[in-house]
Amino acid sequence: MSTSTIPSPRAAKRVERFETVVIGGGQAGLAAGHYLAERGIDHVILSDEARVGDNWRRRWDSLRLYTPARFSGLPGMCFPAPPDHFADKDEVADYLERYVARFELPVRTGLRARSMTWDGTRYRIAVDGGTSILEADSVIVATGAFQRPRVPRVSSRLSLAIFQIHSSEYRSPFALPDGPVLVVGAGTSGAQIALELASRRKVWLAGRDTGHLPRRVLGRDLFDWLWPLMQRATAHTWIGRRMRANARRGGDALIGLTPRDLRQAGITRVGRVEEARGGLPLCGDVVVEPRVVVWCTGFEPDYRWIELPVFDGEGRPRHDRGVATDLPGLYFLGLRFQHRLSSSLIGGVGADAAYIVDQVARRCDALVEA
Numbered sequence: 215m216s217t218s219t220i221p222s223p224r225a226a227k228r229v230e231r232f233e234t235v236v237i238g239g240g241q242a243g244l245a246a247g248h249y250l251a252e253r254g255i256d257h258v259i260l261s262d263e264a265r266v267g268d269n270w271r272r273r274w275d276s277l278r279l280y281t282p283a284r285f286s287g288l289p290g291m292c293f294p295a296p297p298d299h300f301a302d303k304d305e306v307a308d309y310l311e312r313y314v315a316r317f318e319l320p321v322r323t324g325l326r327a328r329s330m331t332w333d334g335t336r337y338r339i340a341v342d343g344g345t346s347i348l349e350a351d352s353v354i355v356a357t358g359a360f361q362r363p364r365v366p367r368v369s370s371r372l373s374l375a376i377f378q379i380h381s382s383e384y385r386s387p388f389a390l391p392d393g394p395v396l397v398v399g400a401g402t403s404g405a406q407i408a409l410e411l412a413s414r415r416k417v418w419l420a421g422r423d424t425g426h427l428p429r430r431v432l433g434r435d436l437f438d439w440l441w442p443l444m445q446r447a448t449a450h451t452w453i454g455r456r457m458r459a460n461a462r463r464g465g466d467a468l469i470g471l472t473p474r475d476l477r478q479a480g481i482t483r484v485g486r487v488e489e490a491r492g493g494l495p496l497c498g499d500v501v502v503e504p505r506v507v508v509w510c511t512g513f514e515p516d517y518r519w520i521e522l523p524v525f526d527g528e529g530r531p532r533h534d535r536g537v538a539t540d541l542p543g544l545y546f547l548g549l550r551f552q553h554r555l556s557s558s559l560i561g562g563v564g565a566d567a568a569y570i571v572d573q574v575a576r577r578c579d580a581l582v583e584a
Contacts, residue, residue, distance in 0.1 A: 228346040232256050234574055235339055235348050237327050238356035240269055241560045242548025244310060245288050245567035246354050247319040253575050258348070259319060260341065262326035266314050267307030269360075275386045276410055277303045280402065280469050281561055285437050288313055289564035298435065306560070330520050332541055351581055352543040352574045355520070355531075359550040359558040362516035365509050366398075366487065372507065373493030381510040387411050393505025396495055398487050400424055404510030405468050405476065411508075412479040418504065419476065420484045420497045429470030436469060444555040444562065449535070458551040536570050543577055545570045 234250060236243045239261025250257045263269055279286055284297035286306075291313055295301060301309070314321050326342045330353065339348040363380040372378065377391050381403050384390075387410060397408040400421035408419045431439055447454035476483065485498020494501050515529045524540045526532055531546045535553045538544035546552070547570055548563055556562025 229349055230258075230346045231336075231349045232258055233350065233578055234352045234354060235260065235337070235350040236354045236356055237330075237339070238358060238548070239263060239266055239321050239323065240356065240358050240548070241288060241310065242358055242558075242563045242567065243354070243356035244313055244319060244321075245564045246356055246547055246571060247321070248289050248313075248317055248564075249568055249571035250574070251317060251319065253571060255571070255574060255578060257320065259321045260325045260327060260339075260348075261321055261323045262343075264324055265311070266321060266323065267310040270303045270307040270310070272382075273303045274381070274384045274407065274410075275303075276406075279306065279560070281437055281559060282435055285441055285561040286559075287561055289567065291316060293560075327519050330522065332522055332544075337543065350543075352545065352577055354545045354547055354570060354574070355517075356547040357516075358548040360513045362514050363509075364512050364514045366511060368487060368490055368495070369507070369509065371490035371493070372495060376493075376504060377506045379506070379508055381407060381508060382513075384508055387414055390506050390508075394418070394503070395506045395508060396420060396484075396487075396497070396502055396504035397508045397510055398495075399510030399512070400483075401510065401512075402466055402468060404508075405471055407508055407510060408476065408481050409471075409479050412481050416482075417480070418482045418484050418497065418502050420487050420495070422486065423473065423483075425467040426472050427467050427469050441556070441561075445565070447555060449551065449553050454554070457555055536566055537573055543574075545573065 233255050234257040236246050236257060236259040239259050243259050247259045278300045282297060283293040283295040283299040283301060286301060287293040293301065293309060324343045327339055328342050329340045331338050336349045336351060337353045363382045365380055369378055384407060394416035395411050396418045397404050398420045400419055401424050404419060404421060408417050411417050427436055429436055447457055449455060449458055484500050484502060487495045487497050489496040491501050494503055517525060517529065522541060524531055524538050524544065532539045533546050536546045547566055548558055550558045552566050554562060557566050
């Protein structure tokens with residue numbers, strides 16, 4: 215790494231130069247850092263969290279992974295729990311923190327990328343919370359699959375008397391006002407939150423049925439059978455392309471949770487929320503009167519800070535296996551079904567990270583030879 219100073223209209227800022235900058239200090243960024251360190255590639259990992267793992271610590275209190283521990287480790291370090299254990303959010307956060315310490319990864323916390331540009335030779339990254347401009351030959355954008363919470367427009371037409379919250383801000387039933395709750399979104403997060411709330415209050419669950427899978431098959435955990443398929447069904451195979459298309463159309467199937475479980479908990483299923491009537495949500499053809507609405511409606515990409523023409527009409531990066539197709543030296547990691555169905559999972563991101571770092575290493579070699 216080299217350091218120099220450039221003039222600025224306000225105050226001079228240092229310029230720090232690296233071979234590679236990784237943006238994002240979650241599982242994807244850490245997996246990339248592991249392989250970069252193995253290759254001896256000069257790099258830094260930027261995290262906008264105050265502490266490694268905080269993106270997990272902020273999630274709802276009862277959250278657990280739906281993959282067992284044996285499928286939940288990052289490269290080079292198994293998840294420290296019995297193979298069949300389903301880790302909670304704090305265990306995941308602590309694991310990520312220990313991962314950084316074990317491999318001495320160069321993570322800088324409290325730094326959010328504000329802008330990124332390309333001068334034809336290097337990428338320039340300005341950050342909030344820092345005193346430097348970063349320059350790099352290569353950049354790995356590892357901000358993951360969960361970026362900006364998606365809330366339908368109909369939310370603005372609901373009565374101000376209804377308390378609204380996105381699942382990314384939900385913590386526990388005790389943090390919500392009393393009264394009936396409408397949970398919007400019937401995927402894994404929505405179903406789990408609805409079940410938790412139903413123990414104490416009236417709950418409606420809005421959204422289409424995403425299907426369900428058993429937790430165990432022939433005496434073994436579902437993922438003992440499913441994981442090999444998830445690794446082989448890539449975006450370059452027919453079955454992988456079909457699975458990716460299905461994944462983009464809707465939520466994942468519920469695992470170990472059936473419609474009967476929801477009914478027995480007293481949860482009432484209603485249609486999708488697309489309109490409001492008199493300030494109340496219209497669910498299909500039924501108007502409900504909740505005191506609280508929890509939006510479990512997922513996330514959307516947020517790359518507004520990247521000032522480069524590398525995105526499609528829906529704001530998604532144009533890439534092949536995470537390699538940007540429009541500019542050299544730009545990579546994406548941790549995207550939903552980036553190359554495999556497991557690409558955005560803790561136990562699956564490592565394979566994509568290894569591939570991306572291999573491309574970075576080749577670029578480093580080519581620049582040295584040039």
